[in-house]
Amino acid sequence: MWVRTASERDLQEINRLLVTTWHDTYDGIYGVDKVNEITGTWHAVPVLKQRLTQPNSEFVVVDTGEKICAMAFASTQDGKLIDLHQLYVLPEVQGQGAGGQLLDEIKVCFPEAKRIRLEVEETNQKAVAFYERKGFVETGRTANCGEPGSGLPALIFELALD
Template identity: 55%
Template sequence: MFVRTASERDLVAVKALLVETWHATYDAIYGVPKVTAITGHSIASLRARLTRPNSEFLVADDGKRIGGMAFAAATTDQKIILLNQLYVHPDCQRQGFGQALLEEVEACFPEARTLRVEVEEANAPAIAFYRSKGFLPAGNIADCGGGTLIFEKAIG
């Protein structure tokens, strides 16, 4: 498996990955109808990320398929990077895809000092993953009828 910058040719596969991963992650939390309604990851919105300034759109590719993706961007404070998305296909979880994506995100922003991620408080596997990678609780946001936890990690 290798991590690389996403390209136009990856967008259909990334969209499929996001839809499947969102259902696997959030159906039990929000219910299938709500997840179906909010998983409209359009090719146009993904395409816009390819050229967004001060950001990185990455895929983890095992040579047969895209098993994971990450998108991160600098905030208004260039020292703080927001990891907007890090999703690994359920069949590829616990195989190093998430770790590799996270390491590449950190390497892509050498001037940054903080990596921040927001996680649905009911998403225990994601919380455990980020904690195992050195992220610490940094606050929360009331969101989507539930709560979103903020985690941060010192980098650089």
């Protein structure tokens, strides 16, 4: 497995990864219909395509040589704080190091950064445990995870960087 920059030719596969991962993680939390609605808007190929050229951002994937098994998207406004918008790993690959590889790459991509911030659904215990193992600490809560007005509550986690 290696990390590389996402490209336009990857977008359909990244979309499938996100849909699969979201259904695996969130069907029991939000219900299938809500997950379909979210993945149909937040993870649509045109939305993903815009991220490829977003200034001050990184869109990376973990590639096995046969498939993309994980992805991450992060951005910064000031170079000091990284907002980790997405980090998803296919269910069958979780626990094999892909998530850690993505976090390491994001840190390298923003060398001036002092902190990483992210939002995570409180009941997504796998993700909460993963981020806590990586040194993230809870710093707050939001009523609108992902985008303004989403109505999806989440924890806010941060990691101080050396």
